[in-house]
Amino acid sequence: xxxxxxxxxxxxxxxxxxxxxxxxxxxxxxxxxxxxxxxxxxxxxxxxxxxxxxxxxxxxxxxxxxxxxxxxxxxxx
Numbered sequence: 001x002x003x004x005x006x007x008x009x010x011x012x013x014x015x016x017x018x019x020x021x022x023x024x025x026x027x028x029x030x031x032x033x034x035x036x037x038x039x040x041x042x043x044x045x046x047x048x049x050x051x052x053x054x055x056x057x058x059x060x061x062x063x064x065x066x067x068x069x070x071x072x073x074x075x076x077x
Contacts, residue, residue: 001056003052003055003056003059004052004053004056006052007048007049007052007053007055007056008049008052010045010048010052011045011046011048011049011052012045013045014041014042014044014045014048015041015042015045015046015049017038017041018038018039018040018041018042018043018044018045019038019042020038021034021035021037021038021041022034022035022038022039022041022042023038024038025037025038026038
């Protein structure tokens with residue numbers, strides 16, 4: 001769960017920064033490149049969050065499968 005907390009913090013921080021950059025770039029007429037950077041930051045934050053959740057789910061499934069393997073080998077003996 002420590003990894004999930006870290007992923008949520010990093011993803012949330014990047015998402016906030018990306019939204020702020022996109023808003024400044026979109027609503028201020030002279031900063032078109034800032035809007036693109038903000039949009040890229042938002043997409044990066046979503047990607048980091050999804051990959052982090054995938055890693056946490058994979059870790060949990062791995063722990064559960066190892067637990068079931070230990071139970072199965074104990075029953076066979």
